[in-house]
Amino acid sequence: GFRTGIVGLPNVGKSTLFNALTKTAAAQAANFPFCTIEPNVGDVAVPDARLERLAGIAKSARTIPTRMTFVDIAGLVKGASKGEGLGNQFLANIRECDAIAHVLRCFEDDDVTHVSGKVDPVDDAETIETELMISDLESIEKRLQNLTRKVRGGDKEAIQQERLLKTAQAALEGGKPARSVEVDADDAKAWEMLQLLTSKPILYVCNVSEDEAGTGNAHSRAVEEMAAAQGAGTVVISAKIEEEISQLDAEEAAEFLETLGLDEAGLDRLIRAGYELLGLQTFFTVGPKEARAWTVPGGVAAPQAAGVIHGDFERAFIRAETISYDDYVALGGEQGAKDAGKMRAEGKAYKVADGDVLHFLHGA
Numbered sequence: 001g002f003r004t005g006i007v008g009l010p011n012v013g014k015s016t017l018f019n020a021l022t023k024t025a026a027a028q029a030a031n032f033p034f035c036t037i038e039p040n041v042g043d044v045a046v047p048d049a050r051l052e053r054l055a056g057i058a059k060s061a062r063t064i065p066t067r068m069t070f071v072d073i074a075g076l077v078k079g080a081s082k083g084e085g086l087g088n089q090f091l092a093n094i095r096e097c098d099a100i101a102h103v104l105r106c107f108e109d110d111d112v113t114h115v116s117g118k119v120d121p122v123d124d125a126e127t128i129e130t131e132l133m134i135s136d137l138e139s140i141e142k143r144l145q146n147l148t149r150k151v152r153g154g155d156k157e158a159i160q161q162e163r164l165l166k167t168a169q170a171a172l173e174g175g176k177p178a179r180s181v182e183v184d185a186d187d188a189k190a191w192e193m194l195q196l197l198t199s200k201p202i203l204y205v206c207n208v209s210e211d212e213a214g215t216g217n218a219h220s221r222a223v224e225e226m227a228a229a230q231g232a233g234t235v236v237i238s239a240k241i242e243e244e245i246s247q248l249d250a251e252e253a254a255e256f257l258e259t260l261g262l263d264e265a266g267l268d269r270l271i272r273a274g275y276e277l278l279g280l281q282t283f284f285t286v287g288p289k290e291a292r293a294w295t296v297p298g299g300v301a302a303p304q305a306a307g308v309i310h311g312d313f314e315r316a317f318i319r320a321e322t323i324s325y326d327d328y329v330a331l332g333g334e335q336g337a338k339d340a341g342k343m344r345a346e347g348k349a350y351k352v353a354d355g356d357v358l359h360f361l362h363g364a
């Protein structure tokens with residue numbers, strides 16, 4: 001599945017947030033109990049009100065949300081890129097993630113030590129980013145050396161890789177992360193294969209104190225300004241509040257949120273922001289037995305979407321009966337949509353749209 005790595009300096013609230021994410025009722029929703037793959041890896045349900053809506057219309061017996069994975073990557077500190085033992089392991093963990101949620105301490109609390117002695121989230125963000133940039137530069141140098149022979153031999157792939165690595169190197173040497181590089185469509189795949197740490201999409205998570213969860217504070221606003229300049233996203237959250245909410249059932253949680261003047265749990269915003277950051281979209285399969293949400297990369301073609309359900313469906317794909325979410329709801333379900341001529345038969349070239357209700361016909 002798609003993985004978002006939670007990174008940040010020590011004592012910023014990563015574990016608090018991760019525990020809240022994986023303990024919350026939503027994470028354990030439906031018929032898929034929360035599963036701990038490894039102690040620091042959690043699989044959480046992606047909250048989506050559309051799923052309940054579709055299930056209500058179709059009178060589905062159950063709903064199955066789609067899920068995404070969060071990884072708690074603890075232990076990133078200044079000097080991690082120097083590769084002293086564990087440092088490298090953390091960087092390797094980040095390499096395996098598709099996106100980064102960078103938790104920044106925006107709360108003041110004299111009882112919680114700050115590693116650099118003061119609360120300065122923009123400075124903290126730079127500290128971590130610098131480690132990732134140094135690590136990228138080192139791995140680029142190694143890889144360039146390893147490519148020399150192949151490049152001399154005229155290997156087309158190696159020549160492309162070398163060109164992209166040099167572009168990234170120039171950006172990094174100029175103090176910019178690899179994600180600042182604009183890549184042609186022809187190079188997109190090869191660029192992604194380079195797996196540079198600083199090319200991964202990033203989301204800043206501002207951990208503010210309990211009484212500032214709704215409003216944010218001067219620290220979180222400074223982060224928002226920095227993020228906007230980088231084209232990155234921001235979510236303001238109080239890890240402490242989320243931890244408390246995760247202990248409550250849905251009704252109690254709603255009441256608690258109301259007393260705090262919040263209309264949605266911060267975790268729901270965080271999960272959705274992670275989902276958007278990864279460029280993911282959702283399609284639905286809806287029937288009397290179950291209504292289910294599925295995750296696909298944005299712009300995926302119908303056969304590949306079928307393949308997410310079952311590999312055979314992709315190989316033996318015939319067509320996809322397609323109803324847009326809005327039509328499905330407005331016309332009262334499948335039959336209504338069919339009668340109104342809003343059920344389309346889409347072929348192999350169809351690009352699935354977010355919210356599509358799909359029924360795959362296949363020869364498998």
Ligand code: GDP
Binds near residue numbers: 011
């Ligand atoms: P990690 O090292 O980044 O995983 O940080 P932890 O989640 O272990 O949190 C470090 C300490 O900060 C713990 O004692 C938490 O209870 C505390 N903490 C986390 N979030 C908040 C917060 O929003 N407000 C306050 N006052 N303390 C927090």
